Amino acid sequence: MTAVLRRNGLGLVAWLAGIVFFLPIAWMALTSFHSEADAATNPPSFGASLTLDGYREFFGSGGGASPWPALINSTVASVVSTLCVLLLALPAAYALSIRPVKKWTDVLFFFLSTKMLPVVAGLLPIYLFAKNAGMLDNIWLLVILYTAMNLPIAVWMMQSFLAEVPVAIIEAARVDGARLPTILARVVAPIALPGIAATSLICFIFSWNELLFARVLTGVVAETAPVFLTGFITSQGLFLAKVCAASLVISLPVLAAGFAAQDKLVQGLSLGAVK
């Protein structure tokens, strides 16, 4: 009897915790469908009528700046840098996991250690370089930096995924005369595909979320979605619904990607250490 009660009771506590953690997001979603007048009331209005005005405002039909260039920039920076990461990380992870070089753990640790180098440590020279090279406010500079930002994580994740590919199969392919590109494409990739997908997802999310580089190195032309959001930092109550709509729309790709790959996400973020 008490066991049943306790199990249900703790289940209830878990439900309560879930609701408390989700409440801010639910409230943000509800507010985004309110009119600005209904959004800024105290006490909060739960039953106010719903409208798409916040979204119309955000997408620029209300006269404000259009978010489309920023959304497109973010998409380009995230997708292209993720592809570059794959291109560089896959061969590296292959060398590290399937045909280990001498002192290979040292190489892995070097990759990991670059991730611990704070962004601010290189920000100024990169800014000065970009300024002198005329690359400020250029989305391709962000592509290069995001590639470097995600490469260490990708190498670590992928070497742990590739380590699961049986060496015997690779040796067999080699004996049959297959060269590295063929082996990678025909033998390794199919087996490691779920891991490669998870790695890509994480690189995409990190690039999409990044603010500091984008804030310092872009301006009008290459502005990304998070930089666009910083325009709301000092926004007053009048634009609450718009702020909520903007935050939700810009978070949507990450929310979708994250929900789709919950387990892989944590495994990737913990650099493959948690299985």
Add this chain to the structure above:
Amino acid sequence: MTATTTAPLAATPAHMTKQPSARLRAWATRAPLLPALVFMIAVTQLPFVATLVISFFDWNALYPKARHFTGLDNYHQVLTDAALRHSVWTTVLLTVAVVLASLVLGLALALLLDRRFRGRGIVRTLLIAPFLVVPVAAALLWKHVLYNPEYGLLNGLLHYVGGPQPDWISNTPLLAVEASLVWQWTPFMMLILLAGLQSRDQQQIEAARVDGANDWQIFRHLTLPHLRRYLELGALLGSIYIVQNFDAVFTITSGGLGTANLPYTVYQSFYQAHDNGLASAAGVLVVIGSIIIATFALRVVSSLFREEVSRA
């Protein structure tokens, strides 16, 4: 280049060419690693070397002609600057508070979710959501939608219980930033610890239960020791990300009210004050701090790693 010339050799069965190809084969093995390695060194290590060099110069971007070598002056200035020392303290406080609070909360939630109950999948999804909101968006949500003293949700809810309605960000600025970060990072800790809980040896737990151990004893003597490396990993990764936090500080308080941490201070000293030399010296100090964390961190990761290798 190396890859294309040596790949056919590497593909040659070992018994055909023994001696001369050994060195080439070694290079063929390393070749796939080189592009990534060269790229990483060029994009992350070179700028840091540049930062190091700049940190020895008195160089204000507004007066480029007055640039000159000053040795350790910038470091002296940074270390004796009260505002900067305060931002070091803020960074430590922010990191420790957020990591500890989200670890404890994450552990409690992981223990709850480790049990079977109706709708567990849904609750898990609800709990993960905060981690998946873009950091700037999450900070905006807390700043405008929750904390606002006039129409924020927090004070709106307090209205119903008749409590006071404080101005959260002005009254407790650092706590306001920390709370938003704890909300974002608790799900991450929960996910790591949940993975840890689910990798426990169930037979061992059953055996302990048969021997008459109660829930607390099982938790204290079996679960907690098993979770130790997961707790360490969570603390480590959390620290790496939160030490570098810029988004929340920048968005919620813009570094005001004593909440400027080191990354924000470095950003400000070159982006607004244009003092390249000082900013670089501060940046180098952030790196030294990070190296101290990283040394410890790498030890933890390498112990995890060794375990994995020996298991294989």
